[in-house]
Amino acid sequence: MQGLVTKSTGSWYQVRTPGGERYDCRIKGKFRIKDIVTTNPIAVGDVVDFELEPEQQTGVITNLHQRKNYIIRKSINLSKQGQIIAANLDQALLVVTLASPRTSLGFIDRFLVTAEAYDVPAKLVFNKLDLFSDEGLDILAEYTTMYENIGYPCYEVSALAGTNIEQVQALLKDKITLISGHSGVGKSSMINALLPDLTLRTSEVSEWSDKGTHTTTFAEMFEIPQGGFLIDTPGIRELGIIDIEKEELGHFFPEMRERMHNCKFNNCQHINEPGCAVLAALERGEIEISRYDSYLSIYNGNDTRA
Numbered sequence: 001m002q003g004l005v006t007k008s009t010g011s012w013y014q015v016r017t018p019g020g021e022r023y024d025c026r027i028k029g030k031f032r033i034k035d036i037v038t039t040n041p042i043a044v045g046d047v048v049d050f051e052l053e054p055e056q057q058t059g060v061i062t063n064l065h066q067r068k069n070y071i072i073r074k075s076i077n078l079s080k081q082g083q084i085i086a087a088n089l090d091q092a093l094l095v096v097t098l099a100s101p102r103t104s105l106g107f108i109d110r111f112l113v114t115a116e117a118y119d120v121p122a123k124l125v126f127n128k129l130d131l132f133s134d135e136g137l138d139i140l141a142e143y144t145t146m147y148e149n150i151g152y153p154c155y156e157v158s159a160l161a162g163t164n165i166e167q168v169q170a171l172l173k174d175k176i177t178l179i180s181g182h183s184g185v186g187k188s189s190m191i192n193a194l195l196p197d198l199t200l201r202t203s204e205v206s207e208w209s210d211k212g213t214h215t216t217t218f219a220e221m222f223e224i225p226q227g228g229f230l231i232d233t234p235g236i237r238e239l240g241i242i243d244i245e246k247e248e249l250g251h252f253f254p255e256m257r258e259r260m261h262n263c264k265f266n267n268c269q270h271i272n273e274p275g276c277a278v279l280a281a282l283e284r285g286e287i288e289i290s291r292y293d294s295y296l297s298i299y300n301g302n303d304t305r306a
């Protein structure tokens, strides 16, 4: 049988069949993925084949289907191993706000770079629309225009007032979506607005805990009643940028990526090189200063996560 992994504890995996049945499955023997060293070979979002164990409601995963992408976090120890948080994401939503507490552009840009590196389309949800005066709305429009111009769709919502929540709801339909955001932006309020059927979430969790095996879940996907799945990540810190060489960083800024082939030197770092097409575009105002500042900041290893 084939199914989608919707919960992972590291030793048990909950697998959902296309028909909606769920089975607790384990991995048989030494199940290892080539080329990646990870503490968990299988993660939520993975599509797997499994066999039911005789006379039991549990299964054994026998095959992992190829992933279109996955996100990983570095292990806390120095073992160089990573942990796959989720696979096969259709999109990543970052919830941000320009009011209490204001999300910095550096934080947004770091998230976008991470999403580019993982090959996950990113979208920005600006929350707390109800708090803005006319002046605030002008600034908001500047930001959304800036990000839409470089290819990131933006949504202006109020989780509290319910404004434009239906736009986000439509985005999620039949997709696997990662939702992220720093503390206080209203991510929980948004998830509650998106998943009104809270009992669904809590009952599934307790059902799992009753197994008595592991109660800590690495990650969990919530099924959206209208179709689709939502993966809630605790924060951007979970998504460290790994495996990006400094020299490659420009490739993860779309507006730089589309211009860098015109740089005089093919190893141009777009810092101070003569004949740099990126610096020329910056000069002409075609590349936003804040975006370029974020590039420099990440390039120089400054932490802009907060």
Ligand SMILES: Nc1nc2c(ncn2[C@@H]2O[C@H](COP(=O)(O)OP(=O)(O)OP(=O)(O)O)[C@@H](O)[C@H]2O)c(=O)[nH]1
Pocket (backbone or CB within 6 Å): 127, 128, 129, 130, 131, 157, 158, 159, 160, 161, 181, 182, 183, 184, 185, 186, 187, 188, 189, 190
């Ligand atoms: N005015 C306004 N306040 C909001 C809105 N959405 C959330 N809030 C408030 O912002 C605060 C933080 O909301 P949460 O939903 O807890 O934020 P969170 O991002 O999940 O933060 P953590 O729970 O710390 O991870 C709460 O006081 C919410 O009531 C909104 O659209 N407008």
Ligand SMILES: [Zn+2]
Pocket (backbone or CB within 6 Å): 260, 263, 264, 268, 269, 270, 271, 273, 275, 276, 277, 278, 279
């Ligand atoms: Zn250049």
